[in-house]
Amino acid sequence: MEEHAKRLHPFKIPFELGKVMKGNLFFIIMLYVLNFGTEKTYMKVLQIGFLVYLVWRVISVILQWYTYKYQIKEGTVQITSGLISKSFRTVPFLKVQNVQRRTTLFHKLFNLTSLTFETGMTDDQGSVPFEVISQKEAKRLEQELSLIQELSVIEVDGTEEDTLEIFESVSEKTIHFTPTKQDVLKASFTSLSFLALIPIVATIYNTLDDFFNMENAEGLLATLLDTWWIVTIALIGIICIAVAFGIISTFVKYGKYEISSDHERVYIKKGVLDESAFSIQKEKVQAVEITQSLIKRMLGLAEVKLISAGSTGDKELETNTLYPFLSVDRAYAMIEEILPTYKVERSMERLSKQAFKVRMLRPSFFWILTTVAIYYFKPAIWYVSVILLVLIYTLRILDYKNSRYLLNNEIIQFKSGSLETSLFITKRSKVIQIEVERSKLQKLFGLASIETVNRSKPVHHTKLQDVSVEYADEFYTWYTCRTQNIQVE
Template identity: 80%
Template sequence: MMEEHAKRLHPIKIPFEFWKLLKGNVFFIIMLYVLNFGSEKMYMKVLQIGFLVYLVWKVISVILKWYTYKYQIKEGTLYITSGLVSKSYRTVPLHKVQNVQQRTTLFHKIFRLTSLTFETGMTGDQGSVPFEMISRKEAERLEGEYASKQEIPVNDIPEERIAEDMEPAIEKTIHFTPSKHDVLKASFTSLSFLALIPILATLYNTLDDFIDLENAEGFLAKLLDTWWIITIVIAGLICVAVAFGIVSTFVRYGKYEISSDHERIYIKKGVLDESAFSIRKEKVQAVEITQTIIKRVLGLAEVKLISAGSTGDEELETNTLYPFLSIERAYGMVEEILPAYKVERSMRSLSKQAFKIRMLRPSFFWILTTLAIYYFKPSLWYISLILLVLIYILRIMDYKNSRYLLNDEFIQFKSGSLETSLFITKRSKVIQIEVERSKLQKLFGLATIETINRSKPVHHTKLQDVSVEYADEFYTWYMDRTKNIQFE
């Protein structure tokens, strides 16, 4: 019965897999069948025949894999079968799906297709269920099936929904779409214009194979003796680099959209390569607000949602809100899309004892580097001194940036030197805590505290050198979690 209604992925997946096969083996194809075409050497003939057999086997396996892979949703459960000789069966209850990710590459757009991935909380290959080539209509149907089987724990239903006697949720609220000014700021902050340098270097090396650049360089050297030509060339290169940075940033972030409704958060981005990500609000385990040194100077920040399930391809950064929000907008947006979370601006700093211990704590990296310099190149002794100064500068910066706060059921950590990270989570989302004290920390009355949140992989957040009194308060705070513990 299940087999009669089961569906396959779109047939275009077969040539797509063929293309990936050729792209992944282009080096061997050129070496064996282009550069060594007609070779009389026996080992080369064996390699050519062997690789040809391998390619034929891969082509057949691609076809069989597509033909035997079938899926069906029945009574809220996703059933997947695959394999010809050795059948494989997999069942995934839709209420176990944590996140949904959709990606539409340029290849998908050409054939009016898309890809959809259901992310579960499981580890390994069982953690995701990908539908790599399906129609957009089919993707909407699968998302609709998923949405209809999600259940919200009573503790997570907003009070306003209860007061309205559980009336249907309002339409999605759009919280952010980047303006032209935002794209410009992003292009400079991300330093995307620097990506032009390796492109120009590659172009130079390619031209060098066809043109005698040595004579050309001599001609250019004479030409560039004129100051106004140098000025024009430099200005031209700057304009090209800036334009390249703006275009590449627009392609990546130009159609960014952050929206939400009562139950989910939605993130869309990309112009040529589109991706969409949705996550239920109760699945958000924590929020992390990071700032690089450049973003701190410009007052920008990046907000990441730490969720119970995987968020797909790391390169897509699908769980990241717009990475170039102003710091105040970042704080405000967290509270907008996650009303259950609060971000406190004022936090407690570390004690003077923490500063002392950080100045006294030995740096084994510096010790080993100094020994290596002393042994191999004593004349470079000044490198050891420079390294020591840098280490202490970073320690001082980390000390000044470190903050912490317990606020009812919330906890906030902030730390970092060149890059800072503000971590916010609820007590009910913390699955484990650790309190550690080294011998040196015991002398100064300090401790290291750590929270562990469910994620993929498990997310650890640590703050060093808090007072032992605060560590005790932190332990007591966590032990009170039974008052509002939440099961997922």
């Protein structure tokens, strides 16, 4: 389907100008607020120079919006930009790995959104962003993408379906998870979000100290703290405020969470004020990673991430994460519901006793260098070296106990970690490279280290140390047989 070239929404201009003002807020305050009406010559020169810079940025933003055009043509997104030096870019829809949508408060005010198509390319050309477009236009672009990718699958399979049926199949989604009130409460305590109140209170205190004499207030506070019932009420009040803050902040971040899928794609969306959405073709999922912090292991919770070849956006958005506070049983079941070709096996092989010996004998160069530094600069704190040594070996023992591995036909699973564990699951057809290494110490005990490499942004490496050499050989043979089910993407 072809169309005339389009520009982004005109509100792209104030959106970009807002980012310019935010990025230069410090200089604006320093030059035009704190030094308003200054008679200093050098400061006036700086003010005029910075004003010229701001005018240039405003003109630049307007020209960038005016010259940036896109159109859908012959199954591709074609983008032109530039005024004097024109640039042309063509991205086939079939190269798109995943789709991200983010709707900030600015977007919501004007019924707009931001849409990004991510390809498997690792450079700056890997993303196709539409930062400010209407909700209707974003939906249309996503439907175009789904239709073209669906048609390509049908052509490969040799099946006959008409376009209407394809559109209907794209719209049919199965909702796998939406958090309940109990899930939000559990997440607020598990994420320790209430601790974020501490730096906020500290900032408020420092701000007040700039305007008021806090020494008198501290004296009054010390007098009040001598009364036990006032202390009790104060503690209860602080705890209630912290808990309420944690619940509200968790709801704002993880509220309206939804995990769904159709026969072609997986969809994840979340957020109340700042909404984000992520979708990926099931066949484009390179691996699945299940992580558990110490607190989550104690509470039986887990976080599941989908690893894909394209970028997954800002790290803090966690767009590729299935709800981070799922119960372990629900997490495993959901993986199999959403990705039927990925089956999580709980029974896995443990490392041998030889592996334990190697881990106890392997020297810690960090501990050696730290000990030398302590002995040379401050021998009086020698006990720090002992504490560090105990900590290092405790973590090694925990990692040994948590480490597992399994080859199950097409699927391989690695698990490792001490305080935080990570279970990595991938298919042979998604592994682009493997490595088998043996150190001199490992050779003495018949062990080896194995590693898989998956396409991601950046490339994803997963390593497991000290497996038996027999398993390393089996791992190598397993990978060499990948040609029988390799997929070209």
